[in-house]
Amino acid sequence: MNYRRFWPYPFIVVLPFVTWGFANEAVAQTDSLPFADPSKMFERMFGEDTEAERAALEKTAVSLDDETKLGKQMVQSALASLKAEQIKVLTEGRDVEYLKSLVATLQPYMRNKNRYKSIQVMVAQSPRIDARSFPGGTLIFFEGLIDAAGNEAALAGIVGHELSHLDRGHQLIPLKRMKIMEKSFSSPDSWDAFMNSQSNMTKMWTRPFRPEDERDADRDGVAWSYAAGYDPRELAKLFQKKASKTSVAEDLPWATFFRSHPNDQERQEAILKQFKQLNQKQRPKEPLFVGRENLINRFSRKQEKEAMK
Ligand SMILES: [Zn+2]
Structure with missing residues:
Protein backbone atom coordinates (compact mmCIF):
# COMPACT_ATOMS: atom_id res chain seq x y z
CA MET A 1 0.00 0.00 0.00
CA ASN A 2 1.32 3.43 -0.86
CA TYR A 3 1.41 5.40 2.38
CA ARG A 4 3.26 8.31 0.88
CA ARG A 5 0.48 9.59 -1.29
CA PHE A 6 -1.57 10.36 1.80
CA TRP A 7 1.04 12.36 3.66
CA PRO A 8 -0.24 15.91 3.07
CA TYR A 9 -3.83 15.08 3.91
CA PRO A 10 -3.63 15.29 7.69
CA PHE A 11 -2.27 18.82 7.49
CA ILE A 12 -4.67 19.98 4.80
CA VAL A 13 -7.64 18.50 6.58
CA VAL A 14 -6.77 19.23 10.17
CA LEU A 15 -5.46 22.79 9.92
CA PRO A 16 -8.77 24.49 9.10
CA PHE A 17 -10.42 22.70 12.02
CA VAL A 18 -7.64 23.68 14.39
CA THR A 19 -7.85 27.33 13.35
CA TRP A 20 -11.59 27.25 13.42
CA GLY A 21 -11.60 25.59 16.82
CA PHE A 22 -9.39 28.24 18.35
CA ALA A 23 -11.38 31.04 16.73
CA ASN A 24 -14.51 29.61 18.24
CA GLU A 25 -13.15 29.30 21.72
CA ALA A 26 -13.36 33.03 22.27
CA VAL A 27 -16.82 33.59 20.87
CA ALA A 28 -18.81 30.41 21.24
CA GLN A 29 -19.43 28.61 24.51
CA THR A 30 -21.98 26.26 23.07
CA ASP A 31 -22.02 22.55 22.37
CA SER A 32 -24.27 22.86 19.38
CA LEU A 33 -21.31 22.91 16.98
CA PRO A 34 -19.31 19.73 16.59
CA PHE A 35 -16.07 21.31 17.82
CA ALA A 36 -17.12 24.35 19.79
CA ASP A 37 -14.84 23.04 22.51
CA PRO A 38 -11.31 22.77 21.11
CA SER A 39 -10.24 20.34 23.81
CA LYS A 40 -12.87 17.91 22.55
CA MET A 41 -11.54 18.27 19.06
CA PHE A 42 -7.98 17.66 20.20
CA GLU A 43 -9.08 14.62 22.13
CA ARG A 44 -10.72 13.29 19.01
CA MET A 45 -7.78 14.04 16.77
CA PHE A 46 -4.91 13.21 19.07
CA GLY A 47 -6.27 11.24 22.01
CA GLU A 48 -6.99 7.56 22.51
CA ASP A 49 -9.45 5.97 20.11
CA THR A 50 -13.12 6.49 20.79
CA GLU A 51 -15.46 3.52 21.21
CA ALA A 52 -16.60 3.93 17.59
CA GLU A 53 -13.04 4.06 16.30
CA ARG A 54 -12.09 1.02 18.33
CA ALA A 55 -15.09 -0.89 17.00
CA ALA A 56 -14.21 0.10 13.43
CA LEU A 57 -10.61 -1.06 13.92
CA GLU A 58 -11.76 -4.35 15.39
CA LYS A 59 -14.13 -4.93 12.49
CA THR A 60 -11.37 -4.36 9.96
CA ALA A 61 -9.66 -7.66 9.28
CA VAL A 62 -6.16 -8.15 7.93
CA SER A 63 -5.54 -11.51 6.29
CA HIS A 170 -1.12 -3.71 17.58
CA GLN A 171 1.26 -3.29 14.67
CA LEU A 172 -1.55 -3.85 12.22
CA ILE A 173 -3.32 -0.70 13.34
CA PRO A 174 -1.73 1.61 10.72
CA LEU A 175 -2.73 -0.91 8.04
CA LYS A 176 -6.27 -1.05 9.41
CA ARG A 177 -6.46 2.74 9.55
CA MET A 178 -5.43 2.89 5.87
CA LYS A 179 -8.20 0.45 5.02
CA ILE A 180 -10.78 2.48 6.93
CA MET A 181 -9.64 5.69 5.24
CA GLU A 182 -9.67 4.23 1.77
CA LYS A 183 -13.21 3.01 2.33
CA SER A 184 -14.49 6.29 3.68
CA PHE A 185 -12.77 8.35 0.98
CA SER A 186 -14.64 6.47 -1.69
CA SER A 187 -18.00 6.62 0.10
CA PRO A 188 -18.28 8.80 3.19
CA ASP A 189 -21.81 7.91 4.25
CA SER A 190 -22.11 10.32 7.17
CA TRP A 191 -20.44 13.22 8.94
CA ASP A 192 -19.37 10.83 11.65
CA ALA A 193 -17.83 8.37 9.20
CA PHE A 194 -16.03 11.28 7.57
CA MET A 195 -14.71 12.55 10.90
CA ASN A 196 -13.70 9.03 11.89
CA SER A 197 -11.60 8.74 8.79
CA GLN A 198 -10.03 12.14 9.46
CA SER A 199 -9.08 11.32 13.02
CA ASN A 200 -7.87 7.90 11.92
CA MET A 201 -5.53 9.55 9.49
CA THR A 202 -4.31 12.13 11.96
CA LYS A 203 -3.57 9.49 14.56
CA MET A 204 -1.45 7.56 12.09
CA TRP A 205 1.01 10.42 12.30
CA THR A 206 0.44 11.83 15.73
CA ARG A 207 0.18 8.62 17.73
CA PRO A 208 2.52 6.00 16.30
CA PHE A 209 3.19 4.96 19.89
CA ARG A 210 0.08 4.08 21.88
ZN1 LIG B 1 5.40 -3.08 24.17
Whole structure:
Protein backbone atom coordinates (compact mmCIF):
# COMPACT_ATOMS: atom_id res chain seq x y z
CA MET A 1 0.00 0.00 0.00
CA ASN A 2 1.32 3.43 -0.86
CA TYR A 3 1.41 5.40 2.38
CA ARG A 4 3.26 8.31 0.88
CA ARG A 5 0.48 9.59 -1.29
CA PHE A 6 -1.57 10.36 1.80
CA TRP A 7 1.04 12.36 3.66
CA PRO A 8 -0.24 15.91 3.07
CA TYR A 9 -3.83 15.08 3.91
CA PRO A 10 -3.63 15.29 7.69
CA PHE A 11 -2.27 18.82 7.49
CA ILE A 12 -4.67 19.98 4.80
CA VAL A 13 -7.64 18.50 6.58
CA VAL A 14 -6.77 19.23 10.17
CA LEU A 15 -5.46 22.79 9.92
CA PRO A 16 -8.77 24.49 9.10
CA PHE A 17 -10.42 22.70 12.02
CA VAL A 18 -7.64 23.68 14.39
CA THR A 19 -7.85 27.33 13.35
CA TRP A 20 -11.59 27.25 13.42
CA GLY A 21 -11.60 25.59 16.82
CA PHE A 22 -9.39 28.24 18.35
CA ALA A 23 -11.38 31.04 16.73
CA ASN A 24 -14.51 29.61 18.24
CA GLU A 25 -13.15 29.30 21.72
CA ALA A 26 -13.36 33.03 22.27
CA VAL A 27 -16.82 33.59 20.87
CA ALA A 28 -18.81 30.41 21.24
CA GLN A 29 -19.43 28.61 24.51
CA THR A 30 -21.98 26.26 23.07
CA ASP A 31 -22.02 22.55 22.37
CA SER A 32 -24.27 22.86 19.38
CA LEU A 33 -21.31 22.91 16.98
CA PRO A 34 -19.31 19.73 16.59
CA PHE A 35 -16.07 21.31 17.82
CA ALA A 36 -17.12 24.35 19.79
CA ASP A 37 -14.84 23.04 22.51
CA PRO A 38 -11.31 22.77 21.11
CA SER A 39 -10.24 20.34 23.81
CA LYS A 40 -12.87 17.91 22.55
CA MET A 41 -11.54 18.27 19.06
CA PHE A 42 -7.98 17.66 20.20
CA GLU A 43 -9.08 14.62 22.13
CA ARG A 44 -10.72 13.29 19.01
CA MET A 45 -7.78 14.04 16.77
CA PHE A 46 -4.91 13.21 19.07
CA GLY A 47 -6.27 11.24 22.01
CA GLU A 48 -6.99 7.56 22.51
CA ASP A 49 -9.45 5.97 20.11
CA THR A 50 -13.12 6.49 20.79
CA GLU A 51 -15.46 3.52 21.21
CA ALA A 52 -16.60 3.93 17.59
CA GLU A 53 -13.04 4.06 16.30
CA ARG A 54 -12.09 1.02 18.33
CA ALA A 55 -15.09 -0.89 17.00
CA ALA A 56 -14.21 0.10 13.43
CA LEU A 57 -10.61 -1.06 13.92
CA GLU A 58 -11.76 -4.35 15.39
CA LYS A 59 -14.13 -4.93 12.49
CA THR A 60 -11.37 -4.36 9.96
CA ALA A 61 -9.66 -7.66 9.28
CA VAL A 62 -6.16 -8.15 7.93
CA SER A 63 -5.54 -11.51 6.29
CA LEU A 64 -2.69 -13.62 7.63
CA ASP A 65 -1.19 -13.42 4.16
CA ASP A 66 -1.10 -9.61 4.20
CA GLU A 67 0.13 -9.64 7.76
CA THR A 68 2.95 -12.05 6.94
CA LYS A 69 4.03 -9.91 3.98
CA LEU A 70 4.06 -6.77 6.10
CA GLY A 71 5.93 -8.61 8.87
CA LYS A 72 8.58 -9.89 6.47
CA GLN A 73 9.25 -6.35 5.24
CA MET A 74 9.45 -5.01 8.78
CA VAL A 75 11.79 -7.79 9.90
CA GLN A 76 14.00 -7.25 6.87
CA SER A 77 14.33 -3.56 7.54
CA ALA A 78 14.98 -4.20 11.25
CA LEU A 79 17.70 -6.72 10.36
CA ALA A 80 19.20 -4.27 7.88
CA SER A 81 19.45 -1.53 10.48
CA LEU A 82 20.94 -3.94 13.02
CA LYS A 83 23.47 -4.98 10.40
CA ALA A 84 24.30 -1.33 9.77
CA GLU A 85 25.01 -1.02 13.49
CA GLN A 86 27.16 -4.16 13.19
CA ILE A 87 24.91 -6.08 15.56
CA LYS A 88 24.85 -9.81 14.91
CA VAL A 89 21.49 -11.56 14.99
CA LEU A 90 21.27 -15.20 16.04
CA THR A 91 18.57 -17.62 14.91
CA GLU A 92 19.95 -20.61 16.80
CA GLY A 93 21.95 -21.44 19.88
CA ARG A 94 21.42 -21.50 23.62
CA ASP A 95 19.80 -18.06 24.01
CA VAL A 96 17.42 -18.69 21.10
CA GLU A 97 16.44 -22.14 22.41
CA TYR A 98 15.88 -20.71 25.88
CA LEU A 99 13.59 -17.95 24.61
CA LYS A 100 11.81 -20.37 22.29
CA SER A 101 10.91 -22.53 25.27
CA LEU A 102 9.46 -19.48 27.08
CA VAL A 103 7.48 -18.59 23.94
CA ALA A 104 6.17 -22.16 23.79
CA THR A 105 5.12 -21.88 27.46
CA LEU A 106 3.12 -18.69 26.95
CA GLN A 107 1.85 -19.07 23.36
CA PRO A 108 -1.10 -21.30 24.40
CA TYR A 109 -2.59 -18.37 26.34
CA MET A 110 -2.90 -16.21 23.20
CA ARG A 111 -6.45 -15.64 21.97
CA ASN A 112 -5.19 -16.15 18.43
CA LYS A 113 -2.91 -19.08 19.17
CA ASN A 114 -4.10 -20.84 16.04
CA ARG A 115 -3.21 -17.87 13.86
CA TYR A 116 0.28 -17.68 15.33
CA LYS A 117 1.22 -21.34 15.46
CA SER A 118 4.86 -20.91 14.60
CA ILE A 119 6.73 -18.01 16.11
CA GLN A 120 10.24 -17.16 15.04
CA VAL A 121 12.71 -16.11 17.69
CA MET A 122 15.91 -14.16 17.11
CA VAL A 123 18.49 -12.78 19.50
CA ALA A 124 20.41 -9.60 18.75
CA GLN A 125 23.89 -9.58 20.23
CA SER A 126 23.74 -6.15 21.77
CA PRO A 127 23.69 -4.83 25.33
CA ARG A 128 20.54 -2.85 24.51
CA ILE A 129 17.66 -3.64 26.86
CA ASP A 130 14.94 -4.18 24.33
CA ALA A 131 12.56 -6.60 22.63
CA ARG A 132 10.29 -6.26 19.63
CA SER A 133 7.57 -8.25 17.98
CA PHE A 134 6.71 -8.17 14.29
CA PRO A 135 3.50 -8.96 12.43
CA GLY A 136 3.16 -12.56 11.33
CA GLY A 137 5.05 -13.81 14.38
CA THR A 138 8.71 -12.86 14.71
CA LEU A 139 10.23 -11.78 18.02
CA ILE A 140 13.64 -10.18 18.39
CA PHE A 141 15.15 -10.05 21.86
CA PHE A 142 18.32 -8.16 22.70
CA GLU A 143 20.92 -9.86 24.89
CA GLY A 144 20.93 -6.86 27.23
CA LEU A 145 17.28 -7.50 28.03
CA ILE A 146 17.85 -11.15 28.92
CA ASP A 147 20.57 -10.14 31.36
CA ALA A 148 18.64 -7.19 32.79
CA ALA A 149 15.58 -9.37 33.44
CA GLY A 150 17.53 -11.08 36.23
CA ASN A 151 15.30 -14.14 36.37
CA GLU A 152 13.00 -16.30 34.27
CA ALA A 153 9.80 -14.94 35.81
CA ALA A 154 10.55 -11.36 34.70
CA LEU A 155 11.65 -12.56 31.27
CA ALA A 156 8.45 -14.62 30.93
CA GLY A 157 6.46 -11.45 31.65
CA ILE A 158 8.32 -9.68 28.85
CA VAL A 159 7.85 -12.58 26.43
CA GLY A 160 4.12 -12.47 27.26
CA HIS A 161 4.09 -8.71 26.66
CA GLU A 162 5.59 -9.16 23.18
CA LEU A 163 3.24 -12.03 22.33
CA SER A 164 0.34 -9.82 23.39
CA HIS A 165 1.30 -7.13 20.85
CA LEU A 166 1.11 -9.85 18.23
CA ASP A 167 -2.10 -11.34 19.60
CA ARG A 168 -3.87 -7.99 19.71
CA GLY A 169 -2.59 -6.96 16.27
CA HIS A 170 -1.12 -3.71 17.58
CA GLN A 171 1.26 -3.29 14.67
CA LEU A 172 -1.55 -3.85 12.22
CA ILE A 173 -3.32 -0.70 13.34
CA PRO A 174 -1.73 1.61 10.72
CA LEU A 175 -2.73 -0.91 8.04
CA LYS A 176 -6.27 -1.05 9.41
CA ARG A 177 -6.46 2.74 9.55
CA MET A 178 -5.43 2.89 5.87
CA LYS A 179 -8.20 0.45 5.02
CA ILE A 180 -10.78 2.48 6.93
CA MET A 181 -9.64 5.69 5.24
CA GLU A 182 -9.67 4.23 1.77
CA LYS A 183 -13.21 3.01 2.33
CA SER A 184 -14.49 6.29 3.68
CA PHE A 185 -12.77 8.35 0.98
CA SER A 186 -14.64 6.47 -1.69
CA SER A 187 -18.00 6.62 0.10
CA PRO A 188 -18.28 8.80 3.19
CA ASP A 189 -21.81 7.91 4.25
CA SER A 190 -22.11 10.32 7.17
CA TRP A 191 -20.44 13.22 8.94
CA ASP A 192 -19.37 10.83 11.65
CA ALA A 193 -17.83 8.37 9.20
CA PHE A 194 -16.03 11.28 7.57
CA MET A 195 -14.71 12.55 10.90
CA ASN A 196 -13.70 9.03 11.89
CA SER A 197 -11.60 8.74 8.79
CA GLN A 198 -10.03 12.14 9.46
CA SER A 199 -9.08 11.32 13.02
CA ASN A 200 -7.87 7.90 11.92
CA MET A 201 -5.53 9.55 9.49
CA THR A 202 -4.31 12.13 11.96
CA LYS A 203 -3.57 9.49 14.56
CA MET A 204 -1.45 7.56 12.09
CA TRP A 205 1.01 10.42 12.30
CA THR A 206 0.44 11.83 15.73
CA ARG A 207 0.18 8.62 17.73
CA PRO A 208 2.52 6.00 16.30
CA PHE A 209 3.19 4.96 19.89
CA ARG A 210 0.08 4.08 21.88
CA PRO A 211 0.46 3.93 25.66
CA GLU A 212 -2.85 2.06 25.91
CA ASP A 213 -1.32 -0.79 23.86
CA GLU A 214 1.57 -1.01 26.30
CA ARG A 215 -0.85 -1.20 29.23
CA ASP A 216 -2.80 -4.00 27.52
CA ALA A 217 0.40 -5.89 26.67
CA ASP A 218 1.60 -5.58 30.27
CA ARG A 219 -1.73 -6.94 31.51
CA ASP A 220 -1.50 -9.98 29.22
CA GLY A 221 2.15 -10.54 30.10
CA VAL A 222 1.24 -10.59 33.78
CA ALA A 223 -1.90 -12.74 33.41
CA TRP A 224 -0.25 -15.29 31.15
CA SER A 225 2.99 -15.64 33.09
CA TYR A 226 0.97 -15.96 36.32
CA ALA A 227 -1.20 -18.66 34.74
CA ALA A 228 2.00 -20.46 33.73
CA GLY A 229 3.18 -20.41 37.35
CA TYR A 230 5.62 -17.47 37.28
CA ASP A 231 5.76 -14.66 39.81
CA PRO A 232 4.78 -11.42 37.98
CA ARG A 233 6.16 -9.30 40.83
CA GLU A 234 9.57 -9.93 39.28
CA LEU A 235 8.48 -7.95 36.20
CA ALA A 236 7.37 -5.12 38.47
CA LYS A 237 10.82 -5.15 40.11
CA LEU A 238 12.38 -4.62 36.71
CA PHE A 239 10.49 -1.36 36.27
CA GLN A 240 11.51 -0.38 39.75
CA LYS A 241 15.13 -1.11 38.89
CA LYS A 242 14.87 1.11 35.87
CA ALA A 243 13.20 3.90 37.78
CA SER A 244 15.82 3.99 40.53
CA LYS A 245 17.90 7.05 39.79
CA THR A 246 20.61 6.16 42.29
CA SER A 247 21.74 2.88 40.76
CA VAL A 248 23.61 2.15 37.60
CA ALA A 249 20.20 1.88 35.94
CA GLU A 250 20.58 5.26 34.31
CA ASP A 251 23.66 4.25 32.40
CA LEU A 252 22.10 1.12 30.98
CA PRO A 253 20.80 1.23 27.43
CA TRP A 254 17.09 0.97 28.22
CA ALA A 255 15.26 1.14 24.94
CA THR A 256 11.78 1.05 23.44
CA PHE A 257 10.40 -1.71 25.65
CA PHE A 258 10.84 0.61 28.60
CA ARG A 259 9.84 3.84 26.91
CA SER A 260 8.81 6.19 29.59
CA HIS A 261 5.11 6.41 28.81
CA PRO A 262 3.21 5.04 30.55
CA ASN A 263 5.88 5.78 33.13
CA ASP A 264 7.75 3.10 35.03
CA GLN A 265 6.09 3.88 38.34
CA GLU A 266 2.65 3.59 36.78
CA ARG A 267 3.51 0.31 35.07
CA GLN A 268 5.03 -1.14 38.21
CA GLU A 269 1.98 -0.21 40.31
CA ALA A 270 -0.42 -1.60 37.71
CA ILE A 271 1.45 -4.93 37.67
CA LEU A 272 1.39 -5.24 41.46
CA LYS A 273 -2.30 -4.34 41.59
CA GLN A 274 -3.13 -6.95 38.95
CA PHE A 275 -1.02 -9.52 40.76
CA LYS A 276 -3.00 -8.91 43.96
CA GLN A 277 -6.27 -9.38 42.10
CA LEU A 278 -5.09 -12.59 40.41
CA ASN A 279 -3.79 -13.95 43.66
CA GLN A 280 -7.08 -13.24 45.45
CA LYS A 281 -9.10 -14.85 42.67
CA GLN A 282 -7.06 -17.99 42.46
CA ARG A 283 -4.19 -18.85 44.72
CA PRO A 284 -1.45 -20.77 42.93
CA LYS A 285 -1.28 -24.50 43.66
CA GLU A 286 2.50 -24.44 43.86
CA PRO A 287 4.79 -21.63 45.01
CA LEU A 288 5.28 -19.13 42.19
CA PHE A 289 8.39 -19.70 40.14
CA VAL A 290 11.20 -17.13 39.90
CA GLY A 291 14.05 -19.05 38.25
CA ARG A 292 17.19 -17.00 38.80
CA GLU A 293 19.44 -19.96 38.10
CA ASN A 294 17.37 -20.90 35.08
CA LEU A 295 18.07 -17.56 33.46
CA ILE A 296 21.77 -17.68 34.30
CA ASN A 297 22.04 -21.18 32.80
CA ARG A 298 19.66 -20.32 29.95
CA PHE A 299 17.73 -23.47 30.75
CA SER A 300 14.04 -22.98 31.39
CA ARG A 301 11.67 -24.73 33.76
CA LYS A 302 10.05 -26.25 30.67
CA GLN A 303 13.39 -27.49 29.33
CA GLU A 304 14.14 -28.98 32.76
CA LYS A 305 10.81 -30.83 32.81
CA GLU A 306 11.38 -32.11 29.29
CA ALA A 307 14.88 -33.32 30.17
CA MET A 308 13.50 -35.32 33.10
CA LYS A 309 11.08 -37.24 30.91
ZN1 LIG B 1 5.40 -3.08 24.17
